[in-house]
Amino acid sequence: MLQQTQVKTVIPFYQTFVRHYQNISSLANASIDDVLSLWTGLGYYARARNLHKTATIIHNDYDDEMPNSLEALIALPGIGRSTAGAIMALAHHQYFPILDGNVKRVLARYKAISGWPGNKAVEQLLWQHAEQLLPNNRIAHYIQAQMDLGATICTRIKPECEMCPLHSDCMAFQQGNSQDYPSPKPKKVIPIRKTNWIVAQSGLGEVLLEQRPNSGIWGGLWSFPEIDTTENIQHICQHQLNLNTINISVKPHFRHVFSHFKLDITPHIIQCNNNDNHISENKNISWYKISDALRLGLPAPVKSFLKTL
Ligand code: SF4
Numbered sequence: 685m686l687q688q689t690q691v692k693t694v695i696p697f698y699q700t701f702v703r704h705y706q707n708i709s710s711l712a713n714a715s716i717d718d719v720l721s722l723w724t725g726l727g728y729y730a731r732a733r734n735l736h737k738t739a740t741i742i743h744n745d746y747d748d749e750m751p752n753s754l755e756a757l758i759a760l761p762g763i764g765r766s767t768a769g770a771i772m773a774l775a776h777h778q779y780f781p782i783l784d785g786n787v788k789r790v791l792a793r794y795k796a797i798s799g800w801p802g803n804k805a806v807e808q809l810l811w812q813h814a815e816q817l818l819p820n821n822r823i824a825h826y827i828q829a830q831m832d833l834g835a836t837i838c839t840r841i842k843p844e845c846e847m848c849p850l851h852s853d854c855m856a857f858q859q860g861n862s863q864d865y866p867s868p869k870p871k872k873v874i875p876i877r878k879t880n881w882i883v884a885q886s887g888l889g890e891v892l893l894e895q896r897p898n899s900g901i902w903g904g905l906w907s908f909p910e911i912d913t914t915e916n917i918q919h920i921c922q923h924q925l926n927l928n929t930i931n932i933s934v935k936p937h938f939r940h941v942f943s944h945f946k947l948d949i950t951p952h953i954i955q956c957n958n959n960d961n962h963i964s965e966n967k968n969i970s971w972y973k974i975s976d977a978l979r980l981g982l983p984a985p986v987k988s989f990l991k992t993l
Pocket residue numbers: 790793794837838839843844845846848849850851854855856857862
C-alpha cells in the first residue's frame with residue numbers, strides 16, 4: 685500500500701497515464717512497451733502489465749464495457765475480490781462489500797477486531813463484517829465513503845475520532861484504544877546465511893567469474909565462484925577450478941540484505957598465475973578483464989566489489 689507522501693509523488697504520473705489512455709480501447713490498442721514507458725515513475729510494473737492485459741480482454745470480449753458479475757471481474761488479471769466489489773458497487777450499483785487496506789483498518793477499529801488483517805482468519809472475519817454492514821441503498825456512496833473515511837479520518841496514525849461520524853458506535857473508540865487496531869504484522873526474524881567468494885585474479889589482471897543457474901538468487905547473473913566452507917579452499921582452487929594458486933588472503937566480510945534473508949559474504953582473494961582461458965569443461969565459468977566483466981549482468985554486490993579490485 686502506498687503511503688501519503690508516496691501518493692503525492694505518483695499522482696502526476698497517474699494523471700499523465702490517464703490523460704494518455706482515456707478509454708479502454710486506447711489502452712488495449714497500445715503496445716505494452718508504450719504502456720510501460722508511460723508507467724515510468726509509478727513502480728509496480730506488474731500493475732501496468734495487468735492493466736494492459738485486462739483492457740485487451742475487456743476490449744475483445746466485452747465490447748469495451750466492464751463485466752457486470754463479480755466472478756467475471758475477479759477472472760481479469762490484477763483484480764481481486766475487493767477491487768471487483770468496488771467496481772460492482774461504483775460502476776454497476778450492485779451490493780458488494782470491499783476490503784482494501786483502509787477499510788480493513790476502519791472495520792477492525794469499528795468492531796474492535798484484534799489480530800493482523802493479513803492473517804486468513806482475521807481477514808475472513810473482516811469480510812463477514814463488511815458484508816453484514818452493507819446498507820440497503822446508495823451503495824456507491826457508501827463504498828466511496830468507507831474508502832474516504834479510512835483515507836482521511838480513520839488514518840493509521842492519530843485517527844480523528846472526535847469528528848468521525850461513526851464514533852458513537854465505534855467499539856475501539858468506546859474502549860479508548862483506537863490506535864491498538866488493527867494489530868501490526870508480526871515481525872519475522874530474518875535468517876542470516878553465510879557464503880565465501882573465490883575472487884581469483886590471474887597473472888594478467890583478470891578475474892574469474894561464473895554464471896549462476898537461472899533459478900535461485902541472482903539467477904543467470906555472473907558472480908564469483910562460491911563455497912560454503914573454506915576448509916578445503918586450497919584443494920578446491922587447485923582441483924575444481926584449475927587455479928595455480930600463489931597466495932590466498934581474506935577480506936573482511938560484508939552483508940547483503942535480501943527481502944527474506946541476509947547474506948554475509950567473505951571474499952577470499954586468490955592470486956594465481958593462470959594465464960589462459962581454460963578452467964574446466966564448464967562454459968559458464970571464465971576469466972574476464974575487469975572492464976569487460978563490468979559490462980556483464982552482475983549482482984549489485986559483485987559489481988561493487990569488482991570496482992574495488
Ligand atoms: S471513531 Fe475513530 S477509530 Fe472509530 S472509525 Fe471513527 S476514526 Fe476510526
